[in-house]
Amino acid sequence: MAQAARIAVELEGLVRRFGSRDVLSRISLAVPEGQITCLLGQSGCGKSTLLRLIAGVDRPDGGRIVIDGREVAGPQRFVEPEDRQIGLMFQDYALFPHLSVDDNLAFGLRDLPKSARAARVAEIAERIGITHLRDHFPHSLSGGEQQRVALARALAPKPAILLMDEPFSNLDRGLRERVRQETVSTLRQLGATAVIVTHDPHEALAVGDLIVLMRAGQIEQTGTPYEIYDAPRSLYAAEFMGPCNRLTGVWNGRALETPIGTFAGDLALNDGELALACIRPQALSIVPDGDGISARILAKTFIGESEMIDLQVHPLGEPLRMHSHFRVPMAVGARVGLKLNGAQVHLFSAPDDRDNLSQLAKT
Known part of the structure; x- marks a missing residue:
């Protein structure tokens, strides 16, 4: 040691x-x-x-x-x-x-x-x-x-x-x-x-x-x-150290259920309470349409070493943002599939008023 x-x-x-x-x-x-x-x-x-x-x-x-x-x-x-x-x-x-x-x-x-x-x-x-x-x-x-x-x-x-x-x-x-x-x-x-x-x-x-x-x-x-x-x-801490997509879900006792997936965790919550998933942009990856979660490309921004891509996923009110170190050939407006890497998803049980989370409960 x-x-x-x-x-x-x-x-x-x-x-x-x-x-x-x-x-x-x-x-x-x-x-x-x-x-x-x-x-x-x-x-x-x-x-x-x-x-x-x-x-x-x-x-x-x-x-x-x-x-x-x-x-x-x-x-x-x-x-x-x-x-x-x-x-x-x-x-x-x-x-x-x-x-x-x-x-x-x-x-x-x-x-x-x-x-x-x-x-x-x-x-x-x-x-x-x-x-x-x-x-x-x-x-x-x-x-x-x-x-x-x-x-x-x-x-x-x-x-x-x-x-x-x-x-x-x-x-x-x-x-x-x-x-x-x-x-x-x-x-x-x-x-x-x-x-x-x-x-x-x-x-x-x-x-x-x-x-x-x-x-x-x-x-x-x-x-x-x-x-x-x-x-x-x-x-x-999660958002200060790097960008995150915020997503509200419902805690079922073992995991957080969200419109785009269920994420296991260890939160001190009762069943049915709201909690928050913080999804890193690099936790998302694009696959051909028909695989994963259905999404549509809203915007693509080339930033040299990677592309920043905004995706609309029903029924989310706000787009998800992903970073890809591979060139994404699909054009803006194209339908694609979306898969998640759960290793870069963080769950939080106690939203802080200073984090402006109140509006997320309405998502």
Whole structure:
């Protein structure tokens, strides 16, 4: 049996209020050492506030923060940011424009002797692959080069934990993916403990060893990328991690009966109660007319690696959307058959008013 990872950061009942509003409400979380943890959520959910509390640039109104076994924030204690052994990388990189790359990297090493400082700058510049940029100034660097310099500066003091706030959001898509892969590869080679804030579920799935999905100041679900995508615990989690077709059905004690099929599950409901199926677009596949469920193609959108297809299925009031990585030869308006892969169907028993489910009961 694999040994459990040590805990690098432990949060216990963290609360942060702005005025009368709770921005964070009793957040408890264990961040594993040597892994990448992604704080994921939409704008305003509290993820950046949580990062600032860990960094020490903001103070909690309640709860405790423990880094590497040492309390750094609590009812009777507050350790300043510079004494927490953390590296902080901002969304805009915050490089000092008047300093060369070399001097930017050396900025957090001022307590080291000159020779040790120079050796560490040379070491981290080589590790990140920016040795050729050491005499340049930030204004002369591309976005990807600035990102790498910011990463090197944050790692130069050998922090116990690296905190990154939307570190790839300022880059163009193609460059973003390449720089992200390079950054993650570097962090894994170093065995670094990192907490990365992102609003992008695809980025979290690609980067994180652990994903912490946040919603309205609370943790909605925590898990590995596979756990949080394949086994969402709420409709919100299911839909945030990827598109879903919503479908209302009736629970029969063992399965959810819907107009397009019956899906087994384990819901704490009485027979006859309404429940919801969340059907991933990739759970649907088109077959020749006469097989499967009868449907009609309403629209087709080619998006490069796949086609997005909208299908009308009687008696559903809303079309179903599917993604196909194979070319579908049938034209818009054609009658087709539809089959479902039940592995990508998730059932939920307690619709939340915030999910706007009330109208689905009328379907």
